[in-house]
Amino acid sequence: MLVITRKKGESLLIGEDIEIKIVKVEDGSVKIGIEAPKDKVILRKEVYENVKQENSEAIISADEILKLFK
Known part of the structure; x- marks a missing residue:
C-alpha cells in the first residue's frame, strides 16, 4: 500500500487518466474529487x-x- 500525504488543493495521479484531488479537509474528514474517464x-x-x-x-x-x- 502506498501512503501519501496531500494538502487541500493537491492531487495525485493514477496512470495518466485518473486524478484524485483533495477538495476539503475538516473535522477529521477529507473530501476528495475524482476525475476519470467515463468507462x-x-x-x-x-x-x-x-x-x-x-x-x-x-x-x-x-x-x-x-x-x-x-
Whole structure:
C-alpha cells in the first residue's frame, strides 16, 4: 500500500487518466474529487462490498429455487 500525504488543493495521479484531488479537509474528514474517464467505474468500497454480498445471496437463492424444480 502506498501512503501519501496531500494538502487541500493537491492531487495525485493514477496512470495518466485518473486524478484524485483533495477538495476539503475538516473535522477529521477529507473530501476528495475524482476525475476519470467515463468507462471507469468508481464506487465507495462499502457499496461495492454490499452489492457483492447481495449478489452472492441471490445466487444461493437461485440455486435453491432451481433445486425445487428438479
